[in-house]
Amino acid sequence: MSQELSLAAVELRGVTVRYRDTVALSGLNLSVARGRTVALLGPSGSGKSTALKVIAGFEQPAAGQVLLAGKDVTALAPAKRGVGVVVQSYALFPHLSIQQNVAFGLKGRGLSRQQLRERVAEALAVVHMEKYTKRYPAELSGGQQQRIAIARALAIKPPVLLLDEPLSALDAQLRQQMLAELQELRRELPDTAMIYVTHDQQEALALADDIAVMREARLVDMDVTERLYHQPPSGFTASFLGGANLLSAVVESFKPTDDGVCTVRIAGRQFRFRAPFEAAIGERVSVAIRPYACQLAESIEGENVFPVIVHSVQWRGASYRLIVRLTETAEQLSVDLPATVLPPEVASTISLRVRREDAVLVPAEVAVR
Numbered sequence: 001m002s003q004e005l006s007l008a009a010v011e012l013r014g015v016t017v018r019y020r021d022t023v024a025l026s027g028l029n030l031s032v033a034r035g036r037t038v039a040l041l042g043p044s045g046s047g048k049s050t051a052l053k054v055i056a057g058f059e060q061p062a063a064g065q066v067l068l069a070g071k072d073v074t075a076l077a078p079a080k081r082g083v084g085v086v087v088q089s090y091a092l093f094p095h096l097s098i099q100q101n102v103a104f105g106l107k108g109r110g111l112s113r114q115q116l117r118e119r120v121a122e123a124l125a126v127v128h129m130e131k132y133t134k135r136y137p138a139e140l141s142g143g144q145q146q147r148i149a150i151a152r153a154l155a156i157k158p159p160v161l162l163l164d165e166p167l168s169a170l171d172a173q174l175r176q177q178m179l180a181e182l183q184e185l186r187r188e189l190p191d192t193a194m195i196y197v198t199h200d201q202q203e204a205l206a207l208a209d210d211i212a213v214m215r216e217a218r219l220v221d222m223d224v225t226e227r228l229y230h231q232p233p234s235g236f237t238a239s240f241l242g243g244a245n246l247l248s249a250v251v252e253s254f255k256p257t258d259d260g261v262c263t264v265r266i267a268g269r270q271f272r273f274r275a276p277f278e279a280a281i282g283e284r285v286s287v288a289i290r291p292y293a294c295q296l297a298e299s300i301e302g303e304n305v306f307p308v309i310v311h312s313v314q315w316r317g318a319s320y321r322l323i324v325r326l327t328e329t330a331e332q333l334s335v336d337l338p339a340t341v342l343p344p345e346v347a348s349t350i351s352l353r354v355r356r357e358d359a360v361l362v363p364a365e366v367a368v369r
């Protein structure tokens with residue numbers, strides 16, 4: 001592989017950003033390879049947008065470096081970085097036509113009028129908006145404006161595309177449609193590195209090759225999307241991504257030869273689950289169980305069955321969301337049952353079963369910092 005190809009498209013090295021008394025990023029290291037899509041997920045205020053701003057050059061780090069294709073661009077002005085940026089509020093220029101909006105980033109690049117027109121047409125074609133060049137932003141719907149914002153970012157043919165909540169201003173139906181279009185865009189730009197900030201986990205799961213989970217100005221976990229979802233390395237990621245319940249457990253036995261299956265004790269009962277790490281006997285761990293992984297059991301007998309008291313039942317169309325409490329410890333769990341089953345009564349005691357493969361052990365939560 002040539003050196004250029006092996007270099008990360010984007011690399012943050014120990015980047016710290018402060019806004020007066022707030023540390024928005026604390027020594028962030030992040031590497032995104034050419035052609036990969038990374039979703040940044042995390043609670044509000046965890047530093048996701050700041051990470052994008054520092055890559056785009058809109059914020060200067062107090063410490064650390066920003067590299068694009070191996071080149072240190074920390075001191076480079078945003079316009080010189082050649083990064084495409086799409087933000088949630090479209091941010092089109094209202095007094096410029098669609099043609100002029102999309103051509104905006106191409107100014108000063110020494111292109112002829114003909115080349116400029118071709119580039120704009122090409123970018124608009126990607127988002128299926130080539131017929132709208134003469135209109136003004138106010139004459140377009142929200143979804144169309146967002147497509148133009150994407151075309152404007154693409155017109156400069158950026159090796160790096162940053163998307164900050166690009167669909168959040170759209171209604172649910174349009175968001176679904178645009179999500180499919182972003183997937184198509186992803187296929188059409190196989191070499192572009194994309195970093196995607198979203199609150200919507202569905203978007204992240206549908207689009208991203210990798211997910212990076214942020215918490216309090218730091219990156220907590222990053223991995224290939226499927227692996228991070230199915231084998232979250234921390235309780236925080238398990239509960240943030242997919243809303244897993246975390247139950248406290250103590251390891252009773254662990255045989256690495258037995259496919260990493262571990263016997264744990266939860267609220268006085270024995271369970272067997274997978275442990276993706278080497279668990280020591282007597283160690284305190286958490287068991288991460290996604291709400292959809294629990295099924296109603298006929299009786300209290302059998303593997304991984306436990307009694308709970310139903311606290312509340314909420315109908316959600318395709319499913320019921322139950323809040324239940326373990327009978328022994330009152331630890332609370334969210335459980336999703338398909339709407340095809342008869343929901344249990346509030347205050348009744350029921351038995352739930354978790355299949356071995358639907359739960360995973362994670363280290364017990366330790367406080368951050």
Ligand SMILES: Nc1ncnc2c1ncn2[C@@H]1O[C@H](COP(=O)(O)OP(=O)(O)OP(=O)(O)O)[C@@H](O)[C@H]1O
Nearest residue numbers: 019022023024042043044045046047048049050051
């Ligand atoms: N211009 C600013 N001035 C002062 N503080 C700021 C500024 N921008 C962001 N912050 C603070 O920096 C921290 C990180 O903000 P950032 O916008 O990066 O978070 P985020 O993870 O993108 O949040 P959200 O999901 O709510 O958009 C927050 O505590 C925020 O209040």
